[in-house]
Amino acid sequence: MRESRFWALSMLAAVVMLVVLTAHMAVMHLSPLVGVSLETTRSFAAVLDRARSGVQTWGYYLLLAAALYHGLYGLRGVILELPVGRAGARAVTVILALVGLIAFGYGAYVVAETARLAASGI
Amino acid sequence: MEARRETVTFRVFRYIPGDGEKGFRSYTLEVPEGTTVLEALHIIKEQHDPTLAWRSSCRMGVCGSCGMLINGEPRLACQTQVLHLGSKVVELRPMANYPVTRDLVPDLSSLFSKHAAISPHILRPDQREVDSPTGEFIQSPAELESYLQFSYCIKCGLCLAACPTVATDPDFLGPQALAQAYRYSADTRDGGLDSRRGVLDRFHGVFQCHMAGACSAACPKGVDPAFAIQLLKREVVLRGLGKRRRRLARVSPLPSEHVPSEKIPAAPPRTA
Amino acid sequence: MRPEVGARAGGRLGPKGWVYAGKYSFERYLYTLHRVTGVGLVLYLLLHIYETGLRLRGEVPWEGLMRLFTAPVFKVGEFLVFAGFAFHALNGIRLLLTEFGFFLGRPSQPIYPYSTSVRRHRPLSYVLMFAAAVFIVLGGFGIFS
Numbered sequence: 012m013r014e015s016r017f018w019a020l021s022m023l024a025a026v027v028m029l030v031v032l033t034a035h036m037a038v039m040h041l042s043p044l045v046g047v048s049l050e051t052t053r054s055f056a057a058v059l060d061r062a063r064s065g066v067q068t069w070g071y072y073l074l075l076a077a078a079l080y081h082g083l084y085g086l087r088g089v090i091l092e093l094p095v096g097r098a099g100a101r102a103v104t105v106i107l108a109l110v111g112l113i114a115f116g117y118g119a120y121v122v123a124e125t126a127r128l129a130a131s132g133i
Numbered sequence: 134m135e136a137r138r139e140t141v142t143f144r145v146f147r148y149i150p151g152d153g154e155k156g157f158r159s160y161t162l163e164v165p166e167g168t169t170v171l172e173a174l175h176i177i178k179e180q181h182d183p184t185l186a187w188r189s190s191c192r193m194g195v196c197g198s199c200g201m202l203i204n205g206e207p208r209l210a211c212q213t214q215v216l217h218l219g220s221k222v223v224e225l226r227p228m229a230n231y232p233v234t235r236d237l238v239p240d241l242s243s244l245f246s247k248h249a250a251i252s253p254h255i256l257r258p259d260q261r262e263v264d265s266p267t268g269e270f271i272q273s274p275a276e277l278e279s280y281l282q283f284s285y286c287i288k289c290g291l292c293l294a295a296c297p298t299v300a301t302d303p304d305f306l307g308p309q310a311l312a313q314a315y316r317y318s319a320d321t322r323d324g325g326l327d328s329r330r331g332v333l334d335r336f337h338g339v340f341q342c343h344m345a346g347a348c349s350a351a352c353p354k355g356v357d358p359a360f361a362i363q364l365l366k367r368e369v370v371l372r373g374l375g376k377r378r379r380r381l382a383r384v385s386p387l388p389s390e391h392v393p394s395e396k397i398p399a400a401p402p403r404t405a
Numbered sequence: 406m407r408p409e410v411g412a413r414a415g416g417r418l419g420p421k422g423w424v425y426a427g428k429y430s431f432e433r434y435l436y437t438l439h440r441v442t443g444v445g446l447v448l449y450l451l452l453h454i455y456e457t458g459l460r461l462r463g464e465v466p467w468e469g470l471m472r473l474f475t476a477p478v479f480k481v482g483e484f485l486v487f488a489g490f491a492f493h494a495l496n497g498i499r500l501l502l503t504e505f506g507f508f509l510g511r512p513s514q515p516i517y518p519y520s521t522s523v524r525r526h527r528p529l530s531y532v533l534m535f536a537a538a539v540f541i542v543l544g545g546f547g548i549f550s
Contacts, residue, residue: 300422
């Protein structure tokens with residue numbers, strides 16, 4: 012595929028993250044500013060409580076995909092700008108794609124399981 | 134009034150292949166205000182060390198031969214006044230990111246081969262019109278302005294010495310070639326972006342520019358390569374998505390029925 | 406006169422060229438920091454996905470893990486991640502805009518002293534970096550409170 016498409020996709024992922032990752036970071040790190048302690052935000056009950064929302068679950072699938080793609084595409088760029096050679100470049104691309112797929116698979120499984128756990132707890 | 138004179142030490146990088154010599158030599162001279170680094174190099178060569186080598190020609194910022202690192206900054210030696218540097222020690226190195234041929238002489242082959250790779254000339258489907266024109270291409274002043282700035286490149290190569298991507302990636306086209314790719318692709322007479330895509334739209338092409346802006350800061354002619362590259366990215370992405378069609382400049386036919394006045398003598402026969 | 410020994414020859418700068426920028430402009434250093442924070446964040450992301458998965462082992466191990474993360478060393482780490490994110494996101498907004506040709510002005514005749522696209526979008530760089538500093542301070546309050 013042409014580099015422009017990979018790159019444009021990475022930029023699109025960046026735009027997606029500006030919304031979903033900012034929301035995630037605000038909830039997870041800035042909650043004390045609105046009077047909710049980090050301990051409360053991150054308690055098991057609160058995690059399950061949030062996982063009951065479908066919007067949040069789909070938001071996490073989206074965040075997972077966007078962050079992994081944008082991050083690993085960027086990392087590939089950094090590594091391939093080093094003199095790794097043609098074969099090295101191909102190997103790096105394949106390895107990072109595999110890392111991305113595995114991490115997405117596992118992360119999506121965790122999100123889905125959490126949502127299932129939360130739903131069964133109602 | 135006497136011109137201001139100051140004593141300045143020049144730490145000059147010396148490298149003579151095969152000789153084993155590699156390092157800095159210092160030369161101290163008294164320079165009057167207005168002396169350029171290039172003139173100082175001439176004084177060193179004439180009065181201190183005839184073995185010193187550098188490349189220069191026009192001594193007026195047009196030929197682009199005398200690019201070097203002056204106190205760590207990529208600059209043209211002929212356009213840098215010694216006393217304006219405000220430093221008692223002036224360090225001169227060959228431009229970074231190029232192999233060194235000798236002393237301050239870089240090997241610019243990579244710059245020229247990358248420039249050639251982007252087909253730096255007008256490409257049209259009706260190439261015959263370029264080779265044997267039947268008229269003039271119509272281009273408005275606004276269309277001219279859209280690329281004119283980028284056409285002032287003198288191929289000095291300073292932008293590649295400044296570019297952080299070129300620092301590690303020998304295959305990256307670099308600011309000079311990419312800016313020229315935009316200069317031609319944005320020219321309404323040119324319809325060649327699609328044929329340049331092969332070199333631009335790949336890993337070492339236009340997308341390895343990360344807008345560090347060092348090339349534009351280094352450019353001695355105000356070409357602003359970083360600007361051209363960002364505009365090129367947009368073009369390449371939009372064209373890749375099939376979102377942009379180009380209208381090529383039309384050819385204005387020469388007036389065929391025009392008969393010149395008899396008072397005007399006929400032009401002499403063509404010699405070339 | 407003998408030359409000094411051990412001086413670096415010319416040639417490619419190597420990864421040092423990513424970091425050492427000499428006398429270049431503000432944006433050249435934003436590039437370096439963007440690269441450093443980007444690599445840091447993606448490595449953290451992989452750890453974070455693994456760590457989040459531990460919640461599937463149940464409430465007790467999860468609460469234990471969260472208690473562990475209240476230790477000062479993890480707090481500092483969390484702050485670094487937040488600061489890296491705030492910088493990368495806000496500088497990323499600048500890159501998103503400029504890499505598509507916005508905020509760079511229009512091509513014009515180069516008349517000395519030259520105005521470059523880098524200079525023309527510098528107010529945007531300053532505003533975004535100020536915003537990043539504000540977010541980082543807020544993050545500090547949130548994380549260390």
